[in-house]
Amino acid sequence: MRVDIVTKEYPPAIYGGAGVHAAELVRSLRDVGTDVRVRAFGTPRNEDGTTGYVVPAELADANAAIQTLGVDLSMVTDMAGTDVMHSHTWYANFAGHVASLLHGVPHVVTAHSLEPMRPWKAEQLGGGYAVSSYIEKTAYEGAAAVIAVSAGMRADILRSYPTLDPDKVHVIYNGIDVEQWQPVHDDAVLEKFGIAADRPSVVFVGRITRQKGLPYLLRAVASLPANVQIVLCAGAPDTPEIMDEVRGLVDDLRATRDGVVWIEEMLPRRELSAILTSATTFVCPSIYEPLGIVNLEAMACGAAVVGTATGGIPEVVVDGVTGRLVPIEQVADGTGTPVDPEAYVADLARVLDEVLADEEQAAAYGAAGRKRATEDFSWEQIAAQTRALYESVAAASR
Template sequence: MSYQNLPELDNANAAVQTMGVDLQMVSAIAGSDLVHSHTWYANMAGHIASLLHGIPHVLSAHSLEPLRPWKAEQLGGGYAVSSWVEKTAYEGAAAIIAVSDGMRKDILRSYPDVDPAKVKVIHNGIDVAAWQRDEKDDVVRSLGIDPDRPSVVWVGRVTRQKGVPYLLKAAASLPPEVQLVLCAGAADTPALGAEVNELIEGLKAQRDGVIVIERMLPRAELIQVLSHATVFACPSIYEPLGIVNLEAMACGAAVVASATGGIPEVVAHGETGLLVPLEQVSDGTGTPLDPEKFVADFAAAMIEVVNDPARARAMGEKGRQRATDLFSWESIVEQTLDVYQSVLPQ
């Protein structure tokens, strides 16, 4: 069933509009044995349904509001609302599924009143049958990518947590023959969009092969882009798991990523790619303690892989195998059912 924002809340803060949608969901959950919500957007629906209908609430944790303080730029006071929703739901949930061990630690640090026994780790997964290497080059050529040149590819929303400015600064050091391909969604704020655009224009003034794709590519097209990547770059400063790394690995791309959050549980350093150390301030922003060092280290890691195409291809093959062995949906379904059984009346 699809729910829309309540017309009465059309002019309300986005967080309040979300709560209006949540309240519409509650009655429809009557008669269920269990309710499972994902992220704060649906957490309040799950929490109220649990109270109203007397059923256990399981929630999956993909991100945490206390570790995304930049959202105040988007939501204003709504960020305080979303934070309250999340805290209330986490403390009242029967079980919490963390998408990585790193995420589990973040939950317990952010919400010390949560019982550690109810926080279970189940990694997110991907459909490895759908995400497979595509050697054809019709799509990449149509996007302006030269399949005969090495490329570094980044995919994601332009948000603070994705670390795009650090990648753009690091890309200035890439060998001249290397293309930088940015599959970029809309920026979270005009200020961030302006910052990123300025860096892109500066990079284009220094080198060719900077390709910006400002639309969400259909899966088939994205798969071909990832399949032709020499390196998939993930410079995130906050990433509970990093499912985009799994998608790149399944397509046979070597991954260079920041060693933060759940990323080290996905990318095997030296085998499926390289992890770049990242020391961060402890104020919740994820900002590198030494941004210039992080940029230099990220550049060095990308250069190390793009300069050795045979190694990059071998890393990509191992990445495909790792995605298949450890992150398929079959095992994730079984683990999730176990969590359900643990909170249902026996």
């Protein structure tokens, strides 16, 4: 069986969970002998079976969404001869959808996020958000199968696209490679970034985007004990406006307390693992999170996890076992915005304070998280489930 996987992100150009998912899925499928051809955005790759596609020169000055469609169209002819095409995120959905129509083979979509659930992207894309929303809707409705990375995401898909047949929406979780992500004890790494090994710490890892909830976290940690360090591995802002907001909140924190560490560059895995391993608790304050690979990464490194009780997070973080969940009541407009932002900030601060106050219990959460990541989220299991779905849709199309 030949499968063409289409993705915007692929090594070495990865900035989010969808790219991690695509790379690990490809590796695991190839490990069991599947013929996988990767179609990725960007410059040529030095990897057999993988091709990079750049923005056509004629679209150099076009809206970013139109540039995306140009890249997608340049991939379509090359997908002739495949048995299944599998696209990841709206950036790649158009390529998969058009190639499916042209070549008469099934298209599988993995939903890592949903455009209707991220209306703030209009800040980033302008009119391109209407284009991305149209592409996603069209691709989902035309797909042979849609993979949701959590049951929470499946519910969001069916709510966002009510004409979809529920039987073609399948839950297959994201995974984690626990050999690559594991506890790393290295005080030299901590010293390099100004993190004190003998002080409790709260660690955040994520892009600076509305859905990740970083401004709520920065307001919550202002009330934590003065000896607690705040370590932010945060970059790649969606817009200048949210970057300015975050920078202002960080400046406010630094004016009242020390131990506020902000690392804006993307770190090598070993360094990030060392920071996660050192954490008293990792925190995921997302207001929209289909699953959250970053939570699995933290768990695999032995960190307790405090996460918002939204989306797929409760399917990863077992409250009172691998960490704690923070309650949230959200506006029903797709944004995930808390109905009462101050109440959410207060609850986030309270739960963090409770975890930080009992380091022995936090360590127990971390050990349980490592065990859960190892036993329930292996890429071998996920690749087997995905390949079985490929075989099912390919057989149905014959």
